[in-house]
Amino acid sequence: MSHRRFLAALALAAALLPCLPGRAGGQGEAHIEIHAGATTKIPIHVEEFLYENVRLIRFPTGESPEDVLVQDLEFSDFFRVSRGPSPKGGTRVPPPPTDIRAIASAVIRTSWGRRVLDGQLRDAKTGARIFEKSYPLGDPPERWAIHAFSDDVVLYQTGVSGVAQTRIAYVQDYGGNREIHLIDYDGHADRRLTDLGTILLSPAWSPGGDRLAFTSFGAGEAAVVGLSLRDGRTWTVSPPSGMSSSPCWSPDGRRVAFTRSVGGNTEIFVADAGGGRAERLTVHPSIDTSPTFSPDGAWIAFTSDRTGSPQIYVMDRDGGALRRLTFHGKQNDSPDWSPEGDRIAFVSMLDGVFDVCTIDSSGGSLRRLTGGEGTHENPRWAPDGRHLVYSKLHGGKRSLFIMAANGTGKRALTAGNGGQYNPAWSPGLSLQTAREVRAGQ
Amino acid sequence: MTEREQSMNRIPRGVWAWTALLVVCALVVAPGCSKKPKPPTDVTQQETPPPEPPSEPEAPETDEPADRDPMTEIEDVFFDYDRYNLREDARRTLEQNAQILSNNPDLMLTLEGHCDERGTVEYNLALGERRAQSVKDYLVQFGIDASRLRTISYGEERPFAQGHTESAWSKNRRVHFVER
Numbered sequence: 300m301s302h303r304r305f306l307a308a309l310a311l312a313a314a315l316l317p318c319l320p321g322r323a324g325g326q327g328e329a330h331i332e333i334h335a336g337a338t339t340k341i342p343i344h345v346e347e348f349l350y351e352n353v354r355l356i357r358f359p360t361g362e363s364p365e366d367v368l369v370q371d372l373e374f375s376d377f378f379r380v381s382r383g384p385s386p387k388g389g390t391r392v393p394p395p396p397t398d399i400r401a402i403a404s405a406v407i408r409t410s411w412g413r414r415v416l417d418g419q420l421r422d423a424k425t426g427a428r429i430f431e432k433s434y435p436l437g438d439p440p441e442r443w444a445i446h447a448f449s450d451d452v453v454l455y456q457t458g459v460s461g462v463a464q465t466r467i468a469y470v471q472d473y474g475g476n477r478e479i480h481l482i483d484y485d486g487h488a489d490r491r492l493t494d495l496g497t498i499l500l501s502p503a504w505s506p507g508g509d510r511l512a513f514t515s516f517g518a519g520e521a522a523v524v525g526l527s528l529r530d531g532r533t534w535t536v537s538p539p540s541g542m543s544s545s546p547c548w549s550p551d552g553r554r555v556a557f558t559r560s561v562g563g564n565t566e567i568f569v570a571d572a573g574g575g576r577a578e579r580l581t582v583h584p585s586i587d588t589s590p591t592f593s594p595d596g597a598w599i600a601f602t603s604d605r606t607g608s609p610q611i612y613v614m615d616r617d618g619g620a621l622r623r624l625t626f627h628g629k630q631n632d633s634p635d636w637s638p639e640g641d642r643i644a645f646v647s648m649l650d651g652v653f654d655v656c657t658i659d660s661s662g663g664s665l666r667r668l669t670g671g672e673g674t675h676e677n678p679r680w681a682p683d684g685r686h687l688v689y690s691k692l693h694g695g696k697r698s699l700f701i702m703a704a705n706g707t708g709k710r711a712l713t714a715g716n717g718g719q720y721n722p723a724w725s726p727g728l729s730l731q732t733a734r735e736v737r738a739g740q
Numbered sequence: 741m742t743e744r745e746q747s748m749n750r751i752p753r754g755v756w757a758w759t760a761l762l763v764v765c766a767l768v769v770a771p772g773c774s775k776k777p778k779p780p781t782d783v784t785q786q787e788t789p790p791p792e793p794p795s796e797p798e799a800p801e802t803d804e805p806a807d808r809d810p811m812t813e814i815e816d817v818f819f820d821y822d823r824y825n826l827r828e829d830a831r832r833t834l835e836q837n838a839q840i841l842s843n844n845p846d847l848m849l850t851l852e853g854h855c856d857e858r859g860t861v862e863y864n865l866a867l868g869e870r871r872a873q874s875v876k877d878y879l880v881q882f883g884i885d886a887s888r889l890r891t892i893s894y895g896e897e898r899p900f901a902q903g904h905t906e907s908a909w910s911k912n913r914r915v916h917f918v919e920r
Contacts, residue, residue: 470861475898477897498894498897500861500862500865500895500897501861501862514865516894519892520892521865521892521893542865542869542892542893544862544865544866545862545865558862558865558866560866560869560893562873563869563870563872563873563874563876563877563891564869564870564873565865565866565869565870586863586866586867586870587866588862588863588865588866589860589862589863602860602862602863604822608822609822609859609863630822630859632859632860632862632863633860633862633863646860653858653859653860674858676860676861677860677861692857692904695903695904720861721861
């Protein structure tokens with residue numbers, strides 16, 4: 300470590316000292332604020348969809364397309380949603396609440412024998428059209444088309460992409476073997492993706508959403524394997540010898556960082572996503588694992604027990620400029636860098652169990668997002684940076700939950716039958732990519 | 741002279757005869773149990789476990805069946821939470837295992853590193869790897885050829901005991917020996 304770097308680390312440590320929770324009060328380490336967000340939400344109104352010579356659409360769940368749109372918009376966390384009949388439906392309708400900013404409506408019709416949803420968003424005050432777009436509904440009609448409409452409403456109202464067109468990959472325990480499942484972000488369409496008959500762990504999405512990397516015991520010892528979601532092809536990313544695990548993609552999709560064992564000790568390596576020679580980034584005789592890239596690709600956060608217990612560290616992509624990020628709590632692990640790059644989610648051992656926390660990538664502003672019963676693992680950001688998915692072990696069962704990035708709105712993603720862990724939230728998947736993934740299975 | 745030999749010399753021979761008798765009785769009464777590893781019963785007191793009686797009766801070697809499976813004598817070793825250093829009880833077990841490996845030069849082993857369910861999947865894979873490596877290093881120190889010992893980590897994915905209490909966890913933090 301250079302003299303200057305040492306001084307910088309010292310200065311950082313000094314700067315962080317006042318942030319250490321529980322210091323002044325001597326009440327232990329668990330005195331971390333559970334953050335309750337109170338952001339103002341945009342009032343938006345959804346009109347009942349109109350049908351032009353098309354039978355009423357109901358999804359197998361019994362939901363109407365409007366039901367799905369309303370759920371999507373509410374989940375986005377940007378809106379307060381009201382709904383009512385359409386003024387074009389032929390009946391007299393009361394006007395929507397006066398503070399409404401925008402009104403979403405749709406007409407479902409057939410075009411060349413295929414059902415299409417013409418979605419529209421208009422300004423509630425002026426009636427001016429904000430956008431209008433046609434979405435092929437598919438046959439049978441797919442929720443994904445409604446998700447696409449919702450994401451456009453989010454985009455045109457907030458300037459950022461919604462997450463309705465996303466999926467979560469996760470590990471399902473099959474009593475010995477572990478396979479990868481995919482589930483839509485709203486808990487629908489849960490399905491098994493792999494049938495490799497071995498232990499698969501730690502799935503990670505490529506930035507394009509068309510490939511996964513994961514840990515596989517298919518060759519005996521753990522290795523990092525890639526899987527194309529377009530054609531189902533698999534390949535080995537990690538070198539042939541030395542246990543390899545815990546992959547993460549570089550933001551440009553060209554490289555995969557992972558953990559590899561050298562003489563029984565794990566270090567962080569990076570290799571081309573297609574496989575080949577791996578470059579070693581850490582050199583330390585203690586556990587280094589769980590790498591995660593910053594969104595600009597310049598930094599890697601990871602877990603190391605070099606001080607005797609697992610803590611989060613940050614280094615540059617070549618293994619230099621190392622600094623320790625977390626100083627509170629007995630153990631901190633499982634980092635995931637937020638899409639905006641400002642926060643890092645991780646788990647922290649508080650009150651004897653793990654809870655999900657986030658911290659600034661500079662080390663300040665620690666927030667605890669879970670508490671109460673159960674232990675929490677593997678928080679992973681949604682591509683909007685406003686939501687997290689994580690696994691929770693409670694009552695002997697592990698299942699997946701989603702919450703807003705401020706810890707509010709927790710809800711179960713998977714059914715309560717257990718054995719679900721290691722979630723990974725996909726990037727936004729276009730309708731086209733989503734359909735290709737289906738074809739590749 | 742090893743620690744064990746020293747302790748053996750301090751104990752009167754009569755005790756050994758009784759111990760041998762007891763061990764033989766135990767083997768006759770519960771033959772099915774002899775293969776099971778002995779998990780620690782109380783992890784809070786593991787730093788100073790009571791000296792265990794020798795597992796082999798003090799009998800002439802000719803009494804032993806020549807084709808006895810050495811794997812029945814190889815015992816698993818156990819670890820403290822989030823640790824991969826070898827406890828005293830683990831070192832004793834490994835010294836016995838090293839003896840068995842020396843007596844059976846064709847025996848090739850896979851050392852499986854395992855963890856309890858606490859901690860993340862990724863960290864536990866790394867921890868299990870370290871545990872297996874600690875065991876390998878210790879056996880190599882006792883003259884066992886490294887090429888006979890292969891390590892693999894299963895992390896928390898292959899628990900021996902189900903359950904979510906310390907009693908199950910302490911059984912799952914182990915290195916398990918498998919013949920290959």
